[in-house]
Amino acid sequence: MSRVGKYPVTVPQGVQVALQGRTVVAKGRLGELSLDLTEDVEVMIEPGKVAVSPRRDDRRSRTMWGTTRSLINSMVTGVSTGFTKSMEITGTGYRAAVQGKDLVLNLGFSHEVRYPIPPGIKITCERPTAVKVEGADKRQVGQVAAEIRAYRGPEPYKGKGVRYENEQILRKEGKKK
Structure with a gap:
């Protein structure tokens, strides 16, 4: 049962x-x-x-x-009530902004990444390093957040990249002399 x-x-x-x-x-x-x-x-x-x-x-x-x-x-x-996924961007020069119907991400590439915001989803950036994805469909909110995170996931040495708000990153020890 x-x-x-x-x-x-x-x-x-x-x-x-x-x-x-x-x-x-x-x-x-x-x-x-x-x-x-x-x-x-x-x-x-x-x-x-x-x-x-x-x-x-x-x-x-x-x-x-x-x-x-x-x-x-x-x-x-x-x-x-809707669903919300909050994400944080960590790294020197890494930032996000909403311009029109696109989310513009600067993630250390030679170019900026433009992510078109799908219908039914609202993306806000309170700070340049904080992204909040909101919507009524739980699956769509999770999918959009996963696609944004996939552009530059958190790396284990310095923790740079896009991560979920409560996500714990396993840090590795760097090279030794």
Whole structure:
């Protein structure tokens, strides 16, 4: 039995969840998200909560039971409060700025890196060394943050590069004389 799937998703005030065929749609103040359901799970929408149950008693149905419940929970949280990933840039001359619809990164290359901001994502730079990625879709926020980090990941000797706010970097000892 799924430990995650057996608990219903609570729907906060201001969020509407509807079932349209085999698609769950969540609407809130931050937008609208939808999820296509597999044939392995059944979704019941009640006032104030959404319950997910498996259709059969096989391994795939039980697996998709917990996964679907987590995805619906992420949708409801995303349209009500949203998701945020904060990143820090470390290194001499390394900085970031938002120019129009692009994030411009100076990461020690001979050129500046321009990252086009996708729709549904908001990127802000409070300081030249801090980048905050915000949005309603948890997967998209994580993907955008990972793509920005991939331009220059943190290196283990001096710690230079782009890292997540709470990320611990294993530092290595340099050369010895």
